[in-house]
Amino acid sequence: MAGGWTRDGAVQDQIDDTVADAVSAARSRMPRGESLEYCAVCGEDIPEKRRQALPGVRNCIACQATADKRTAHAGINRRGSKDSQLR
Template sequence: MATGWAGDNAVQDQIDATVEDAVKRARSQLNQGPSLTHCEECAAPIPTARRQAVPGVRLCVGCQEVRDQQAAFSGYNRRGSKDSQLR
């Protein structure tokens, strides 16, 4: 039966669940399988140290940096207050 009041740890439980979901989503997006010997974008050789450090690597460092910069931009305002939307 709903009482209208949240439990003592309800907010922390929600935060924990959100973080856990984000970690699961990030892990599911990691590359799987063997690393490539050459970049799939520019065909440059991928150094052995990088292939050992990053399982399933598909891109050279340069191409990965470009992809990371493109993915870092988000057109959404992730701050929740109305004041932040005015900035």
């Protein structure tokens, strides 16, 4: 149920676009290539199972968890209302 000048289903289109953008961004951040045997940050061994599960992995689990905490994900504002623009 869209309101104003939008057509019916516009809200679902916005939701679908937001999900598609998030999936695309996550895929672009995935490692590629050959995995390292040792962590690029701390030098610890990267377990064989991790290297097989994530081709192209560069960090051990602990260093990757730290890096993930530092990463801020800025969303795209698709609402367009004045209140959402001010936040």
